[in-house]
Amino acid sequence: MKKLLVGIFLCHSLLYYAQKDNNTAVLSDITEKVKQYYIDKDAYKKVDSLFKSESQKGSFSNLSKKEFAALLTERLRTVIKDKHFFVKYLENYTPKKQGNEKxxxxxxxxxxxxxxxxxxxxxxxxxxxxxxxxxxxxxxxxxxxxxxxxxxxxxxxxxxxxxxxxxxxxxxxxxxxxxxxxxxxxxxxxxxxxxxxxxxxxxxxxxxxxxxxxxxxxxxxxxxxxxxxxxxxxxxxxxxxxxxxxxxxxxxxxxxxxxxxxxxxxxxxxxxxxxxxxxxxxxxxxxxxxxxxxxxKVENALKIAHAKALKNILKTDTKTELSIPEIKNLINKLEE
The missing domain is CATH 3.90.226.10 (2-enoyl-CoA Hydratase; Chain A, domain 1)
Incomplete structure (x- = not known):
């Protein structure tokens, strides 16, 4: 029983350190891509500092890969204040083979x-x-x-x-x-x-x-x-x-x-x-x-746009399938 427990402990330890090493590689690669490609040439310094701080606090430990990706997205957008940053875990991803673009x-x-x-x-x-x-x-x-x-x-x-x-x-x-x-x-x-x-x-x-x-x-x-x-x-x-x-x-x-x-x-x-x-x-x-x-409010936008379009029809005397009274009645309904 003691040997079994030791084996389970070693297994969990190996998985933990493998995940930690993989996370470190991911963080390093992301920092390098930000350094090379982001429009602000100094932003990578914030990313590097952020990743080191979060790693020391253990923020990236014991997370699933989906959770890890979601947290990276949130942290990147927060520290750089750019909503275009995005990280997603690619489940069952197969690396592209050369000549496979089509x-x-x-x-x-x-x-x-x-x-x-x-x-x-x-x-x-x-x-x-x-x-x-x-x-x-x-x-x-x-x-x-x-x-x-x-x-x-x-x-x-x-x-x-x-x-x-x-x-x-x-x-x-x-x-x-x-x-x-x-x-x-x-x-x-x-x-x-x-x-x-x-x-x-x-x-x-x-x-x-x-x-x-x-x-x-x-x-x-x-x-x-x-x-x-x-x-x-x-x-x-x-x-x-x-x-x-x-x-x-x-x-x-x-x-x-x-x-x-x-x-x-x-x-x-x-x-x-x-x-x-x-x-x-x-x-x-x-x-x-x-x-x-x-x-x-977003839920009112379509009714308001429709009413505006109908009012423009009345203003320009544009012909539609509706009579003028019908248009006015529809406007009233939309604006209720």
């Missing part, structure tokens, strides 16, 4: 297709108002046709509501493609500077898109404090060019684009590696968020 792209596209490339709902509201509920930006090569279908569906509406209240961001190329539907001509929106390669890239809308552009009509964008990253960017740039009115809550405040890394073949790490600068305001929404034109 298979990975196919797999990613399949997973994105299961969520319809971010397009949750596209419909026509009473008064011939278009509505797109959009939750995330998948890469454009796979999602162009879905965006085209959505925009073609709302092309004949009198105004459009884009619901970004649950949009967590995503691909920069898809952001530019979506923006392109609201600009008549190619427009330089912003530059992205990356410290790690000392390079600034100009990001512009496309002059032509595959679907119907939505021009010279009222556009309303719904936001919440969960609207993040590229979701914020869509609201920010359409507002900046006076192409949309923002209704809802102030957004999350994450402008810096990210690079992704696999750490120790177990964890996904997102590091904000660039800085966005608007061609108009020469700034961005980092730490600030996008302020709505009409601030309201």
């Amino acid at each position: 298979e990975m792209e196919k797999l990613n596209n399949f997973h994105n297709s299961l969520e319809n490339f971010g397009f949750e709902n596209v419909k026509r509201l009473e008064g011939n108002i278009g509505y797109i509920n959009f939750k995330g930006f998948a890469e454009p090569k796979s999602s162009t046709k879905t965006l085209e279908s959505a925009m073609n569906f709302v092309a004949n509406t009198n105004s459009l509501i884009i619901d970004l209240r649950e949009n967590g961001g995503g691909d920069n190329g898809m952001l530019l493609l979506f923006c392109s539907y609201f600009f008549n001509n190619k427009t330089d929106l912003y530059t992205t500077y990356s410290r790690y390669n000392n390079k600034a890239d100009l990001n512009s809308t496309l002059s032509k898109v595959s679907g119907e552009k939505y021009l010279n009509k009222k556009v309303y964008i719904l936001t919440s404090n969960k609207t993040f990253s590229a979701g914020e960017a869509l609201a920010y740039f359409l507002k900046e060019y006076k192409l949309a009115e923002i209704i809802g809550e102030k957004t999350g405040g994450a402008a810096n684009p990210v690079k992704d890394f696999i750490i120790q073949d177990q964890y996904l790490l997102l590091v904000p590696a660039g800085k966005v600068t608007s061609s108009v305001s020469h700034t961005n929404w980092e730490h600030i968020g996008v302020n709505p034109d009409h601030e309201t």
Whole structure:
């Protein structure tokens, strides 16, 4: 019995030290990635100090790998005050093999297709108002046709509501493609500077898109404090060019684009590696968020946007399937 207990103790000890060594390697790799890639060249010093302090306190001990990743995410965001930092444990992860990029792209596209490339709902509201509920930006090569279908569906509406209240961001190329539907001509929106390669890239809308552009009509964008990253960017740039009115809550405040890394073949790490600068305001929404034109509780945003669109119909004497009394009655219901 004594030998059995000693064996169990030794087994637990070995597991503890193996986990500790692995955690140390993970922390070291993350610190190095922050040092090499984060937009602020001195931020890694805060990360290094944080990890040493937390390790000494035993904060990373006796945690599952999922718990470890979640704690790292929370600590990184707190010490650097950048909400784009993210660590996730990759269960059953298989390291990429050389020449396997096409298979990975196919797999990613399949997973994105299961969520319809971010397009949750596209419909026509009473008064011939278009509505797109959009939750995330998948890469454009796979999602162009879905965006085209959505925009073609709302092309004949009198105004459009884009619901970004649950949009967590995503691909920069898809952001530019979506923006392109609201600009008549190619427009330089912003530059992205990356410290790690000392390079600034100009990001512009496309002059032509595959679907119907939505021009010279009222556009309303719904936001919440969960609207993040590229979701914020869509609201920010359409507002900046006076192409949309923002209704809802102030957004999350994450402008810096990210690079992704696999750490120790177990964890996904997102590091904000660039800085966005608007061609108009020469700034961005980092730490600030996008302020709505009409601030309201998130649950009221859609009704308010719908009522505003209907009031604009009355103001401009635009024809719809509803009579003027019916429009007024609907406005009253929405504003109750």
